[in-house]
Amino acid sequence: MSNQRAVLVTGTSSGLGEATALSLARAGFVVYAGVRSQQSAAHIAAGHPAIRPVILDVTVQESIVDAVRRVREETGGAGLHGLVNNAGICVPAPLECVPLDELRAELEVNLIGTIAVTQQFLPLLRMRPAVAPAPGPVGRIVNISSGIGRVAAPFLxxxxxxxxxxxxxxxxxxxxxxxxxxxxxxxxxxxxMTPIWSKVASTASRIVEAAPEEVAAQYRSRFDGFIALNDKRARASKTSPDAVARVIGHAMTAKRPRTRYRVGPDSWGAAMAARLLPDRALDAVIRGQFPAGKPAAPPHRDTDDVPGAQRQGTAR
Incomplete structure (x- = not known):
């Protein structure tokens, strides 16, 4: 391999990952682009000659180990300059409706997958000092989070x-x-507006419709309003995947990378609100952004249907 620095980016089949892989390749890096299918591999490889697709499923340990083996063999003693943990999914629904298997999948990809990939690639990130000492950190990790990682929105x-x-x-x-x-x-x-958010509406509909009707009815009006507003905001956003790719480029090249990069006015606003507003005030601000809606009346239940009702009485 040449003296070009190598980075690995997960989740590069589309959206932020694809934009990041292309941006880093154009900046002179060799980019190992993690994808889950041969079709995605062919797509991302066509974007730039410095992109090398790697089949990588962050939820499968064997897949991660195979990716590490390939990168180690191809980089030799040069190791890995950077790792971008970008792979992610979004499960949108009222928490009362979220199937636990869906919750586990969310955490498995976004959290456990990030840790699993980092653990396996860290030895390569520590290799470079003896080979190519340079100003700044020897290895660099960038974890893609969200403004939602500072302020939790309802239904997310x-x-x-x-x-x-x-x-x-x-x-x-x-x-x-x-x-x-x-x-x-x-x-x-x-x-x-990236594919992860374009899938939100279909995923949301599937989850809520699978929930018991007496539960789903309590949320449906507000949830539908939230999904519509979320889609509108994403489509109207002036923040682009390329803007995110640029700050990742800074984290990969700066002598002193920042600990956090906030991209977009809403991300900055969420960070400031979380720091300055009391919880109740922040709750009121968030509540005012979404249509109130009206929950459906709960189904009538006779007293005899409630376990222990005769024993406990009807006091409230």
Whole structure:
């Protein structure tokens, strides 16, 4: 391999990952682009000659190990300059409706997958000092989070759980790796129209319609309004995947990468609101952004249908 620095980016089949892979390749990096299918591999490889697709499923340990083996063999003693943990999914629904298997999948991809990939690639990120010492950290990790990782929106509780956790993990990792000359940065994009958000409406509909009707009815009006507003905001956003790719480029090249990069006015606004507003005030601001709607009346239940009703009485 040449003296070009190598980076690995997960989740590059579309959206932020694809934009990041292309941007880093154009900046002179060799980019190992993690994808889950041969079709996606062919697509991303066509974008730039410096992009090398790697079949990588962040939820499968064998897939991660295979990717590490390939990168190690191809980079030799040069190791890996950077790792961008971008792969992610979004499970949108009222938390009362979220199937636990869907919640586990959310955490498995967005949180556990990030940790699993980082654990396996860290030895390669620590290799470079003896080979190519340079100003700044020897290795660099960038974890893609979200403004939702600072302020949890209603109906995105599962997604927020994964992103809040990723923020905490990134803080701990940054403090653990600083003495080893490996930097850790978090990128917090605001609303962007990418495939992850374009899938939200269909995923939301599927989950809510599968919930018991007496539960779904309590949320449907507000949830439908939230989904419509979320789609409108994403489509109207001036923040682009290229803007996110640029800050990732800074984290990969700066002598002193920032610990956090907020991209988009809504991401900055969420960070400021979380810092300055009391919880109740922040709740009121968020509540005012979404249509109130009216929950359906709960189905009538006779007293005899309620376990222990005769024993407990009807006091409220």
């Amino acid at each position: 509780g599962a997604y927020a759980a994964s992103q809040f956790a990723k923020e905490g993990v990134s803080d701990a990792l940054r403090r653990e790796l600083a003495p080893l000359s490996v930097s850790v940065s978090v990128v917090e994009p605001g609303a962007i």
